Amino acid sequence: MSKKLIIDSSVLIVLSRKGELEEYLKKKKQEGYDILIPRAIARELTDEPKKLATGIKKRSPLLASSITQSIEAINAAVDDGLIKVAKVDYRKYSGVIDNVRKYLSQLEAKPEHAIKKGDPELVALVIQIYDRFREKIFISTQDKGLLRALKSFSTVVEYEALAY
Amino acid sequence: MSERTVSILKEVGNPNKARIVAHLTKHKGENAEDLGKHLGYPLPTVYKYLRELEVARVVRSKVRDKTKLYYASDFKLEVSPKRLMEMFEEQSILSLYKTRFGDDGMKRLDEVANKVNAGKMTYRQAASTLGISYYEFVSLLDETGAIQ
Numbered sequence: 248m249s250k251k252l253i254i255d256s257s258v259l260i261v262l263s264r265k266g267e268l269e270e271y272l273k274k275k276k277q278e279g280y281d282i283l284i285p286r287a288i289a290r291e292l293t294d295e296p297k298k299l300a301t302g303i304k305k306r307s308p309l310l311a312s313s314i315t316q317s318i319e320a321i322n323a324a325v326d327d328g329l330i331k332v333a334k335v336d337y338r339k340y341s342g343v344i345d346n347v348r349k350y351l352s353q354l355e356a357k358p359e360h361a362i363k364k365g366d367p368e369l370v371a372l373v374i375q376i377y378d379r380f381r382e383k384i385f386i387s388t389q390d391k392g393l394l395r396a397l398k399s400f401s402t403v404v405e406y407e408a409l410a411y
Numbered sequence: 412m413s414e415r416t417v418s419i420l421k422e423v424g425n426p427n428k429a430r431i432v433a434h435l436t437k438h439k440g441e442n443a444e445d446l447g448k449h450l451g452y453p454l455p456t457v458y459k460y461l462r463e464l465e466v467a468r469v470v471r472s473k474v475r476d477k478t479k480l481y482y483a484s485d486f487k488l489e490v491s492p493k494r495l496m497e498m499f500e501e502q503s504i505l506s507l508y509k510t511r512f513g514d515d516g517m518k519r520l521d522e523v524a525n526k527v528n529a530g531k532m533t534y535r536q537a538a539s540t541l542g543i544s545y546y547e548f549v550s551l552l553d554e555t556g557a558i559q
Contacts, residue, residue: 390532
């Protein structure tokens, strides 16, 4: 069975900006990883940058074009099946999502509704995939705050953070 | 500086392609084979160059009697250190951020980046604190070398 690798958006953004995304994903596939991202992350990888590119197109056409290329590279990776968009089971993992949201809102003294969906969904997806396959889950992120949140909510989950 | 200017610069920066443009300016409506013969380039190379020059709109073509004939397009380039600086300045999210938020914004970015590096805040929280999108925040970290 393939190893499960959950990738955070930051990794995908940095690699796509450098034009190294496809190569990285193919390498991971060859190493036997099944690459997953939660749905909230898929949205922030396309909708937000698309809005940004549209907003700066007149003033900074080159930058807008490079952002668009970076979105296209991510979309192509999803279309080619190199990245799978996984749906978090909100009914089953709503408790985890709520708790992560609470934890993050307390860290920054912000209301819970101001917490973006990506962090709670990513933590919930790690737990969900582990519950399903009962195997070590691999995570690729540089976000230490996110890893700290994951550590607090996945004490029974076996996972490993991968450098990219 | 527009995207078109950059593509023109990129194309005519290659001396072999620049020779094609120069040749077509004098010999209007030449086909690929004749171009290859006159300039001494292999035919596949000529086709490759012409395709790229057409994409950049430096060269245009017309089909006459089933033969594709090529013409140099009219363009004018103004290159100076100032223009180059403008071109590269506008290519970074950091410059956009600086323009939008000024020195105070840069100070806040520094504070937030320190928190993020210490694991006291997630990237998403940082983006939200700075009032920018997640994509912008990650790009800022990338451009400032905070992500390796």
